[in-house]
Amino acid sequence: xxxxxxxxxxxxxxxxxxxxxxxxxxxxxxxxxxxxxxxxxxxxxxxxxxxxxxxxxxxxxxxxxxxxxxxxxxxxxxxxxxxxxxxxxxxxxxxxxxxxxxxxxxxxxxxxxxxxxxxxxxxxxxxxxxxxxxxxxxxxxxxxxxxxxxxxxxxxxxxxxxxxxxxxxxxxxxxxxxxxxxxxxxxxxxxxxxxxxxxxxx
Amino acid sequence: xxxxxxxxxxxxxxxxxxxxxxxxxxxxxxxxxxxxxxxxxxxxxxxxxxxxxxxxxxxxxxxxxxxxxxxxxxxxxxxxxxxxxxxxxxxxxxxxxxxxxxxxxxxxxxxxxxxxxxxxxxxxxxxxxxxxxxxxxxxxxxxxxxxxxxxxxxxxxxxxxxxxxxxxxxxxxxxxxxxxxxxxxxxx
Amino acid sequence: xxxxxxxxxxxxxxxxxxxxxxxxxxxxxxxxxxxxxxxxxxxxxxxxxxxxxxxxxxxxxxxxxxxxxxxxxxxxxxxxxxxxxxxxxxxxxxxxxxxxxxxxxxxxxxxxxxxxxxxxxxxxxxxxxxxxxxxxxxxxxxxxxxxxxxxxxxxxxxxxxxxxxxxxxxxxxxxxxxxxxxxxxxxxxxxxxxxxxxxxxxxxxxxxxxxxxxxxxxxxxxxxxxxxxxxxxxxxxxxxxxxxxxxxxxxxxxxxxxxxxxxxxxxxxxxxxxxxxxxxxxxxxxxxxxxxxxxxxxxxxxx
Numbered sequence: 001x002x003x004x005x006x007x008x009x010x011x012x013x014x015x016x017x018x019x020x021x022x023x024x025x026x027x028x029x030x031x032x033x034x035x036x037x038x039x040x041x042x043x044x045x046x047x048x049x050x051x052x053x054x055x056x057x058x059x060x061x062x063x064x065x066x067x068x069x070x071x072x073x074x075x076x077x078x079x080x081x082x083x084x085x086x087x088x089x090x091x092x093x094x095x096x097x098x099x100x101x102x103x104x105x106x107x108x109x110x111x112x113x114x115x116x117x118x119x120x121x122x123x124x125x126x127x128x129x130x131x132x133x134x135x136x137x138x139x140x141x142x143x144x145x146x147x148x149x150x151x152x153x154x155x156x157x158x159x160x161x162x163x164x165x166x167x168x169x170x171x172x173x174x175x176x177x178x179x180x181x182x183x184x185x186x187x188x189x190x191x192x193x194x195x196x197x198x199x200x201x202x
Numbered sequence: 203x204x205x206x207x208x209x210x211x212x213x214x215x216x217x218x219x220x221x222x223x224x225x226x227x228x229x230x231x232x233x234x235x236x237x238x239x240x241x242x243x244x245x246x247x248x249x250x251x252x253x254x255x256x257x258x259x260x261x262x263x264x265x266x267x268x269x270x271x272x273x274x275x276x277x278x279x280x281x282x283x284x285x286x287x288x289x290x291x292x293x294x295x296x297x298x299x300x301x302x303x304x305x306x307x308x309x310x311x312x313x314x315x316x317x318x319x320x321x322x323x324x325x326x327x328x329x330x331x332x333x334x335x336x337x338x339x340x341x342x343x344x345x346x347x348x349x350x351x352x353x354x355x356x357x358x359x360x361x362x363x364x365x366x367x368x369x370x371x372x373x374x375x376x377x378x379x380x381x382x383x384x385x386x387x388x389x390x
Numbered sequence: 391x392x393x394x395x396x397x398x399x400x401x402x403x404x405x406x407x408x409x410x411x412x413x414x415x416x417x418x419x420x421x422x423x424x425x426x427x428x429x430x431x432x433x434x435x436x437x438x439x440x441x442x443x444x445x446x447x448x449x450x451x452x453x454x455x456x457x458x459x460x461x462x463x464x465x466x467x468x469x470x471x472x473x474x475x476x477x478x479x480x481x482x483x484x485x486x487x488x489x490x491x492x493x494x495x496x497x498x499x500x501x502x503x504x505x506x507x508x509x510x511x512x513x514x515x516x517x518x519x520x521x522x523x524x525x526x527x528x529x530x531x532x533x534x535x536x537x538x539x540x541x542x543x544x545x546x547x548x549x550x551x552x553x554x555x556x557x558x559x560x561x562x563x564x565x566x567x568x569x570x571x572x573x574x575x576x577x578x579x580x581x582x583x584x585x586x587x588x589x590x591x592x593x594x595x596x597x598x599x600x601x602x603x604x605x606x607x608x609x610x611x612x613x614x615x616x617x618x619x620x621x622x623x624x625x626x627x628x629x630x631x632x633x634x635x636x637x638x639x640x641x642x643x644x645x646x647x648x649x650x651x652x653x654x655x656x657x658x659x660x661x662x663x664x665x666x667x668x669x670x671x672x673x674x675x676x677x678x679x680x681x682x683x684x685x686x687x688x689x690x691x692x693x
Contacts, residue, residue, distance in 0.1 A: 067213045071220050078224035082231050089238035099319075171324060172524035181499065188503070324527060363527035366661060 004129045011133030017110045018141040018183075019190050024110030028142060029179040031101050035158040038146030040094045042139025044087065044102060048079045049111050049138075050131040053119040057127035060120045072115040073106070080105045110138065141186075148182050149173045247287075247300070250314040254302025257282040266385045274302070283311050284386055290374040293366035295319030297328075301337075301378045305386035308342040309355075313375060318367075325367030333361060333368075342379025345372050410507070413588050414467030417627075420579035421474050424623070427575050428568040432482035432534075436568050442486045444473030446493030454502040468507050472496055475515035475627060478569025479620065479667070483534040488526055492518035512674045513631050516667050523667070535565035542566045543618040544663035559617035570620040580626040590632075592639060594625040596646020597653070604654040621653060624666035634674045641677075641684040649673045 011017070017024050027045060032038040052075050056063075063071045084102045087095040095102065105111065114134055119127040150156055153173035155163035172178045251261050251272045258274030265271070272285040284305060289298040297318045302311040315329045327333060336358045337345075347368055348357045360368050428436040451469040455462045476496050480489055496518025504510045523530050533542050542565050543554040558564050562572025569576075583589035601621060606612040615621070629635065629649055636645050649669045656665025 062216065064213055064216055067217055070217055074217065074220045074224055078227060081228050085228075085231050085235040085239070088242070089235035092239075092242040168526060168529070170525045171321070171527060172521060175321065175524060177524055185499075363531065 004126065007126055007129040008133035008136075011130065011135070011137035012140070013137070016137045016141065017134055018138065019187055021110075021113075022187075023113055024108045024138060025183075026104060026108060027101050028145065029176055029183065031098055032142055032146035032149055032179060033153060033174045034097075034150045034156075035143060035146045036094070037097050038142040039139065040091075041098060041101065042135070042142045044083050044098070045105055045108060045111070045138060046131075046135030047083060048076060048105050049114060049135055050128065051079045052076050052111065053114060053127040053131040054124060056115050056119040057122060057124040063120075068120060069112075069116070072112060072120075076111055076115070077106055110134065145179070145182055145186065148186075149178055153178065246316070250287075250300035250316055251285050251302070253314045254285050254300050254312040255283045256302075256312065261285070269381070271382075271385065284382060286378060286381060287316060288374050288377060288381070289317075290370060290377075292318055292320055292370040293325050293364075294321060297367075297370055297374060299371065299374050301375055303342070303378055303382050305382050308379070308383070310337050310340045310342070310375065310378065313337045313371075315371075320364070320367045324361070324364045327361050327364060328367050328371050333359075337375060340375070342383060343376075345376050347372055408588075409466075410468065411466040413632075414471050416586055416588055417471050417583065418467055418474060420582045421478070421627070423575040423578055424478065424569055424572070425474065427562055427572045428478070428482075431562060431571050432568065435482055438486060439480050439482070439484065439489050439568060440474060440477040442489045443477035443480070443493050444470055446490045447473035447476065447497050450494050450497040451502070454498065455506070458502070458506075460506065463507070466507070469497060472501070472514045472518075475513075475569075476518045478623065478627075479515065479519040479567050481530060481533050481567055483532050484529060488522055488529055491525070492522040494518075495521040508633055510633060511677070512671055513628050513634050516628055516671050516674075519667055520671060533565045540565040542570075542663065543614075544657065547614070547618070548663040553611055553614050554618065556613055556617060559614070567620060569623045573617045573622050576622045576626060580622075583626075589626065589630050590635070590642050592642035593629050593635060593646040593649075596643045597625040597629055597650040598622075598646075600647045600650025601653050604651065605658070608654070608658060610658065615654075615657065619657075619664045620666045624653075624670055625649075628666070629670050629673070634677060636677050636680045636684065638681060638684040638686065641680040644680050644684065645673050645677070648676065 013020075015021060018028055024045070027041045031041045052072070055075050056072060080103060083105070084095075087098070087102060114130065118130045122130070147157060150158075151162060152170045154169055155161065155167035170178075173182070248261075251274065252258065255261065255272075255274035257276055259277045261272045261274045263270060264273055269286070274282045274285065276282050282304075283302055285300055285302045287298060287300045289296050291297070295318070297320070298316040300314045300316055302313070303309065304311055313334055315334075318326065318328065320326045320328060336352060339355050340358075341356050343356060345356050345358050346354075347360050347365075349360050352359050358368065358372055425436070425440055428440075447469045448464055452462060452464060473493060476492055477489065480492070496514040499521070500512060500514030500517030501507065501510045533540050533545070541550075543559060546552040546554065554564060560573045562575065564571060580589060580594070584591055598616060598621070602612045602616055605615040625646075629646065636642050649672075652669030652672055653665045656662055656668060662668075
């Protein structure tokens with residue numbers, strides 16, 4: 001069990017897709033201007049990641065090496081399209097807010113990257129732990145990033161007014177430029193923390 | 203990963219099988235979700251039409267030359283106006299607007315932004331009541347943007363920092379007069 | 391610990407007698423007339439903006455240098471230069487907290503994250519100004535004059551096609567940012583720097599000539615475009631920052647001409663009335679490439 005837990009924990013920090021691997025940045029930068037959007041994007045990406053890791057780890061023996069990437073993409077596309085229709089049908093508000101970025105999950109390199117690096121070489125059970133770990137790791141960073149951006153950009157958190165009516169919205173935080181700046185500063189701060197903690201341990 | 207047996211036939215079969223299974227699955231998903239999606243779209247459109255034709259009790263969809271018009275009627279079946287949805291380029295993407303008009307008075311009744319991708323807090327303010335009020339009773343002619351409180355009916359008050367978005371909405375709405383007059387000859 | 395007896399350094403080995411501090415404080419002094427003019431035209435509020443900007447810049451610099459365990463070099467005057475240059479880009483009615491935010495961003499994100507003085511690719515003052523332009527687009531474009539809302543000369547030209555008289559532009563009796571009022575006093579300060587040899591004249595020469603010629607060719611009033619907005623201030627003070635501009639003479643010409651082209655493009659066809667800030671920031675990006683391609687060939691070098 002400890003082995004599976006280690007796989008899960010990897011995604012949270014040591015191999016966190018955004019902070020450590022710096023992959024999957026397209027949705028990270030585009031939709032994280034409110035906490036609800038960030039969280040929804042985390043879950044949507046997570047659903048696609050978990051489903052496709054399960055399927056690919058199950059059928060990995062039948063996929064010839066030469067067409068593994070097209071096969072992965074076909075499987076990922078299937079789940080992304082499902083997510084797109086599902087959100088459109090049952091969560092139209094979230095579908096409107098995320099709009100174009102749901103279909104774009106297909107090209108999120110986090111998803112293809114994990115199939116190639118993990119699901120296609122490991123047992124289904126290990127793949128599930130990897131996918132869940134990556135999902136939680138991806139989602140918490142998206143939520144943190146969007147919380148900072150929403151707080152400064154709109155003065156609210158998850159739609160609840162925090163900074164009061166007198167607050168002047170910092171428009172740049174809602175724009176892509178604000179996403180780059182916030183992400184850059186966050187990666188810097190977290191790596192600094194990492195180094196501090198690391199040097200204390202060692 | 204199967205290392206051997208990478209014959210062309212095997213590659214084709216693998217991709218075909220995966221593609222076919224995916225398509226089959228998605229066909230089912232489509233059948234299941236599409237009624238809900240269409241229902242949401244219809245409801246959004248209906249809300250927009252009722253918003254721009256406030257006196258209407260119900261509306262009828264009429265097609266003239268592939269263009270859809272929504273004719274509004276009150277409870278006594280009197281014609282109260284016609285709404286069309288027009289789209290055009292905004293600052294960050296396409297803007298789609300439902301525009302309610304009174305063809306007899308040659309006036310715009312109200313507008314409602316159906317879709318847009320303008321900057322939140324700036325261009326996105328085109329959806330606010332305060333901005334949309336500018337278009338109430340605006341005439342069927344080229345509208346004008348002004349940087350003060352509007353005095354004439356064709357004047358639209360600009361939003362600070364969102365010149366491009368306001369310009370886009372103005373251009374889209376300015377087209378409605380010609381389109382509506384063509385089928386609902388004003389004044390006759 | 392470093393050895394005291396033997397210091398090995400890489401080239402260049404020729405050292406300039408002038409110190410960073412001397413240059414920076416001369417720049418500050420040359421800006422005094424412009425600052426005085428700002429406080430005369432816009433009142434004491436201008437001085438408050440300048441003070442907040444300098445204090446915030448210095449404080450941020452201090453905190454970062456301490457946090458990075460570096461020698462605190464506030465007396466070199468570089469943070470003060472950034473503070474003054476930033477304040478001069480601000481409209482007079484700007485809330486003081488916006489100035490403070492701009493100052494923190496200028497020093498923190500514009501300078502210190504890259505490693506401090508000498509390592510920043512972009513002009514820090516303009517980074518601060520660009521940040522608040524995107525963050526508070528309404529506040530940063532609210533211009534006042536004599537306590538009334540007023541349009542700047544470039545705004546007037548863009549919206550109404552109106553040209554402000556040259557004499558008003560020259561002496562500075564116009565609405566605008568703190569530093570874009572008097573063309574005369576900017577030239578006076580710049581003359582001091584050129585006399586002392588601290589200002590590479592090729593960049594402003596390239597930039598101003600390009601703007602003059604291009605606007606003239608496009609059928610606009612070239613003298614108006616030269617005097618209005620922040621072109622003179624930008625050309626002499628922001629586009630000549632030693633850290634963020636090319637080091638070769640040919641490179642400086644290229645930099646100036648490029649910035650001039652961007653100014654004209656933004657002013658005539660862009661969504662903004664003024665483009666000096668973005669033109670200089672855009673050209674800052676090209677400096678490494680310009681330096682590389684305009685490097686003089688070594689004696690005897692064969693291609």
